[in-house]
Amino acid sequence: MTDPRTMTKHVSKLLAFLSVAVLMLLTVALAPMFSQAERDPGDAIPAAVTLPAESPPLAEVQAVVPRSQEQIYLSFAPLVKDASPAVVNVYTAKTVKSRASTMEQLLYGVPAQGSSVQNSLGSGVIVAAEGIVVTNNHVIQGADSFRVVLSDRREYPAELLLADERTDLAVLKIDTGTERLPTLDYADTRAVQVGDLVLAIGNPFGVGQTVTNGIISATARTDVGVSDYSFFLQTDAAVNPGNSGGALINTKGELVGVNTAIFSRTGGSVGIGFAIPSEMVKRVVDAAVNGGTFVRPWLGLAAQSVSFDIAKTQGLTRPIGVIVTEVFPDGPAAKAGLRRGDLVTAIDGREVFDEKGLKFLAAVRNPGEQAQLTVLRAGNSQTIKVQVEPPPGATEADVVLLADGSIFNGARVIELSPRLAEENGLDPFSKGSGIYVHSVTRGTISRNYFKPGDIIRTVNGKTTKTVKDLEGVLAKGGRTWEIEIERNGRTVKGTVRT
Template identity: 90%
Template sequence: MTDPRTMTKHVSKLLAFLSVAVLMLLTVALAPMFSQAERQPGETTEIAAVLPPAPGAGTSSQAAQPVVPQSEAQIYLSFAPLVKAASPAVVNVYTAKNVKSRASTMEQLLYGVPAQGSVQNSLGSGVIVGADGIVVTNNHVIQGADSFRVVLSDRREYPAELLLADERTDLAVLKIDTGTERLPTLTFADTRAVQVGDLVLAIGNPFGVGQTVTNGIISATARTDVGVSDYSFFLQTDAAVNPGNSGGALINTKGELVGVNTAIYSRTGGSVGIGFAIPSEMVKRVVDAAVNSGTFVRPWLGLAAQAVSFDIARTQGLDRPVGVIVTEVYPDGPAARAGLRRGDLVTAIDAREVFDEKGLKFLAAVRNPGELAQLTVLRAGQAQTINVQVEPPPGATEADVVLLSGASIFNGARVIELSPRLAEENGLDPFSKGSGIYVHSVTRGTISRNYFQPGDIIRAVNGKTTKSVRDLEGVVDKGGRDWEIEIERNGRTVKGTVRT
């Protein structure tokens, strides 16, 4: 039998040998980390050698593990350099409006009615997009104002000239004169590349407290049910946006202008994390129009459409609702000439999916007149591509408004012939059945105010269909005391006889 003391000596030697081997292995494994720790401040360190592989790298069994930051640079990440570069291009926009009031002194004191000759001031934000002083902001920031003033981030102030104000896109373009000085600008991002989850910063002047920066992500794209403008197609963000931020910049991590902050959803007036911005592709279109022509012409497809429901999607063989069904095609319009038909299902325009008519209109409107828009169309179960050349809608514009006069019930009414262009400018249905004359406005204190309202469509007078303003003027010139009128008001047909 072996002596137990001899076995104990052998075991002790074995354990000692194993301990030395383990220490040697640990020394070899940890040597790179110790060598990095011994580097002097300012020397370059290869962090990749000690960090685990990035997600998706290596084999599927090598899951990424959380790690402690290995350098001061990793600990102190900051948006400060980005903000420092972008914020000089974001400005404050001040407006002034001269108010004329006939309110008594008591009404002014009790109800806060502005005194006659007083000036109302308001504040918003803006973005410099042209080094020569071109500033873009929201239309609702400057609407109704008599004068404009732009204050740069370094507090210099300049009077501004209004180049273009477009209510339907809720955008306006101003111009300031800084002489030969070139101003800092933000470049336009490619909105088509924006994805939900992208980091963004909102820069503006909320509540007039001064330039403020908030951060968040893109919460949604292509929001078309906001109802802020006729061309609703907004980026949604959870970056804090408050009153005063309107017209300010929403930028990405490259410092590019993703959109112009425009509206918030709130029941209190403050930010609840649901803000909306006009995509930069529409902003660029409006700015280009302001600089080059002074008029923003909305391209037109010449069709009406409705969203695809789940039931319609199933009948079309789709696995989900997508696209719009063409319900009307304007005769000899762009869509008709390209070969589109009623019942066609448009699933995308320029390879971007559409889900309702507003989205379709927006994606067409970012094209310049004369350019081709590529529509992906599903017809009889077969997908095909149809190129439609977008163009301005035809017909009369608001410049063609005629003021009616004479001894008749139409005295003081401003009227214009119905047309696709008028419909686009006023949000009317360009496919309204029948012809007629649109009542653009009614002069206060005239007889027409007793019988007509802005928005009425005069279909017939004294049994004669009014297809043109000339037709209406011909009937009015004949005079008389009895007027048999047929009008359309708020979608309802109203008939009656008026005796004067």
């Protein structure tokens, strides 16, 4: 009979041998991984999942466990640390006058007239080291004073250089002496693609500087209705009230856009935010720094989107581009040879799908520059170069106050023109010629008959194309006035006896 102690010794030797064998096999199997780790100890991304230009599809790439502490602690923190000092808070103050009722005056001793100060908060981005800050127009609109607070809590009064309602952008300047401030460079938003990683930096709800991340959800959103020059980048990075005017940056730390609006039924972020592309931001900032006026280049045409049925008749496989419906005489498009019925599919190589997109891509060019329009005419594609120009005609600076004692007394009027139409969002083609009622003075007789936005077509049978035409009719006087106006797209005729 075998001695149990002898058997135990044999079993122990066998187990020891098997343990050594298993360790040797593990060493051989893991040797390539350890050798790779020694060669690339600081790799931020494991070599097994790095995707070079000719990498296999993602489905064929195997996930691996991080092999170093650096790989475990991947973070946007260095990017945020560099970018966040260029994002500021913008505080505004507005004095609001109020009038107390007789009852309030008697019961509570409230003064007949008083005033209060309303404060609001938004975000902004430093885009020039000498203190140039860009924000949204709706952040500063109607305010009497402005204050910019840097990320390190220093505060400076700000001067308003430019406010443009139609692009919803405003430019402020702060004076920091000789100190150069941190800035964000403009990204090339022509290269932005759906799926690109982005970070939104701002001050939501006034809680302090906050960073959220997401992706570009869509580009060239033109149906948002925030501004007339709509061409927004859409992102799912959380954007909330107070983020307006803040920065949307890419993974290079460049300014992709200025956060402007959200789609929300509750007032909070639901993952649909919109930013003005940096190419438009740069145009507005350049205009503010170099003169203070943002002049929108003009193509001199009207257009409509291409439906699926129209696309089929044009031999297109999908709806793309806009059909030219009107060409303004002697305008840039007319000079370049564009015609009614031309189908514009792209401008400067970028596809267009509606007139707003076409206007935006033209507006990011400086007046005098050439835009290349890809045009489909009679089934043939060609490139037509159009030199964009400022729209001609009267501007709001040419408004005339009528003070002749007639029923027009107190009305501020101006001649319709392409430039006035651009400044006020009018359609110069459908409106035709006439006198535009810019505003009406409170307490004057004209308030009984006219409203801002009316277009005076004829007075006493005389067509009024210019302010001189209207003044000539008024100079003849009289107590009976036969007037034809256009109001909200409808023609209104009437006779007024005084």
